[in-house]
Amino acid sequence: MARRLADLPQRRRKTSGAKFMAMQVANTALCPDVPGLPRCELYVELPETGFEEPLSGLKQETLELVRRFAREVMRPEGIKLDRLSAEEMIAKGSSYWHVLEKHRALGLEAILTSDLSPTDLVDLQSMMSEELGWGDAGLGVSIGASGLPQMMAMRWGRLDLLNAFPQPYVGCWGITEPVAGSDMLDWDRQAGHPQGSYDRPSLIATLKGDRVVLNGQKSAWVSNGVTADVCILYTTFDRGQGREGICLFVDLRQAGVTRGKPLEKMGQRCVPQGEIFFDNVEVPTRFIAAGPDRYTDAVYDILTEANSGMGTTFVGVARAAYELALEYAHERRQGGVPIIHHQNVRYRLFHMLRRTEAARALARRVARFNAVSGKRALQASICSKVTCTQTAFEVANDALQMFGGNGMTRAYPLEKLLRDARAALIEDGCNEILAIKAGSLLIDPDKA
Ligand SMILES: Cc1cc2nc3c(=O)[nH]c(=O)nc-3n(C[C@H](O)[C@H](O)[C@H](O)COP(=O)(O)OP(=O)(O)OC[C@H]3O[C@@H](n4cnc5c(N)ncnc54)[C@H](O)[C@@H]3O)c2cc1C
Numbered sequence: 360m361a362r363r364l365a366d367l368p369q370r371r372r373k374t375s376g377a378k379f380m381a382m383q384v385a386n387t388a389l390c391p392d393v394p395g396l397p398r399c400e401l402y403v404e405l406p407e408t409g410f411e412e413p414l415s416g417l418k419q420e421t422l423e424l425v426r427r428f429a430r431e432v433m434r435p436e437g438i439k440l441d442r443l444s445a446e447e448m449i450a451k452g453s454s455y456w457h458v459l460e461k462h463r464a465l466g467l468e469a470i471l472t473s474d475l476s477p478t479d480l481v482d483l484q485s486m487m488s489e490e491l492g493w494g495d496a497g498l499g500v501s502i503g504a505s506g507l508p509q510m511m512a513m514r515w516g517r518l519d520l521l522n523a524f525p526q527p528y529v530g531c532w533g534i535t536e537p538v539a540g541s542d543m544l545d546w547d548r549q550a551g552h553p554q555g556s557y558d559r560p561s562l563i564a565t566l567k568g569d570r571v572v573l574n575g576q577k578s579a580w581v582s583n584g585v586t587a588d589v590c591i592l593y594t595t596f597d598r599g600q601g602r603e604g605i606c607l608f609v610d611l612r613q614a615g616v617t618r619g620k621p622l623e624k625m626g627q628r629c630v631p632q633g634e635i636f637f638d639n640v641e642v643p644t645r646f647i648a649a650g651p652d653r654y655t656d657a658v659y660d661i662l663t664e665a666n667s668g669m670g671t672t673f674v675g676v677a678r679a680a681y682e683l684a685l686e687y688a689h690e691r692r693q694g695g696v697p698i699i700h701h702q703n704v705r706y707r708l709f710h711m712l713r714r715t716e717a718a719r720a721l722a723r724r725v726a727r728f729n730a731v732s733g734k735r736a737l738q739a740s741i742c743s744k745v746t747c748t749q750t751a752f753e754v755a756n757d758a759l760q761m762f763g764g765n766g767m768t769r770a771y772p773l774e775k776l777l778r779d780a781r782a783a784l785i786e787d788g789c790n791e792i793l794a795i796k797a798g799s800l801l802i803d804p805d806k807a
Contacts, residue, residue: 481726528589
């Protein structure tokens, strides 16, 4: 409900009749009615996603569907799953699997074939991603990683790969290795040390007739690594011609593939992670998505997609933290008043709102640019990822501070939000490496 300045209780004074009439005449001259001047609204109730313009039918309906799923399924289940061991979380019968099933049952792919304009479609995708992050960052990442191989196959026009590994397949993206985390993501060495050299890769692909043979392992950090059916795999390719890479789709249910123990970690505990081992695993060459000549392009393209997705997802985490803090500030009393009446609390809340709004605006703008401008810029996606994950971390940290001692306990959701946001500063590339890489991409080759 909007509260206006004019609605506030006015102090009453006793005034004589003649004096009152004189004042009325003066008031009419001094205070003419100005119908075009809007009343100052002291309190404006905002939509969930802040300074959002009203949405059209399909956008609003789809968003409502995802929002309900985030509120009624992801948020409560995420809190419970966070407290299980990594093994319990992925055990048969765990609610983790129900969350994935319920997400699938929403049937969100239908919007891809709707008559939404490309701009509306990408906006809606950004909004949906924010809702998933709001519900639970780990589950949101798991859902996103799950469909990543298929999404890249679609992007690259590889319907054969899409048909070979259709949607019910749970997907993952395997790129980082025990000996090469940042090095695998910065394949073309934009951030690499000029005198640096590489250790032997943890996973090597070789060619044998019409098969690619894989030996070695990916890192314990692959999201869905222990549960996925299909991996969009980025690895070193050895054909005796120096450092080369290859990107291929690998069925993880085949002989020779084994998984490590699910990883116990601090944040985003609801995304199952763990090593994938390959022992003479043979993959038909028709499952190659990008050979050595196009490998760097394939790294850039998936990073552009993933970093932009991280941006929109972690706006949701920032928003969740802001909302919780705002509510708590109205409820918690100190000094005889709700703490929102203390100046520093309002000041902090304002900056939390401002940073979340700024991050959201950037995340949506980047997603739009990459989808509809006819250009794709990794530096744009990195702007989004670095800003939004940093914002989520700072806003969650501020929210926890506002909860005082309660923020530190498991009885309140803040400590989990902070742990989830912290992991994002490393996920899909450490923010500092990404920043160096994006900075390198600003160099105009014609000028420097
Ligand atoms: C929640 C989460 C989800 C993830 N999901 C996936 C996934 O789905 N698939 C996947 O393959 N991987 C995934 N990762 C792995 C992630 O991409 C790596 O952890 C990240 O790229 C960093 O690699 P690293 O951990 O090996 O650290 P390292 O590369 O060893 O870096 C260690 C430190 O050295 C610094 N450093 C490294 N190189 C340089 C340099 N050139 N210049 C300056 N400083 C440098 C880094 O900034 C960092 O502080 C995930 C990680 C997390 C936390």
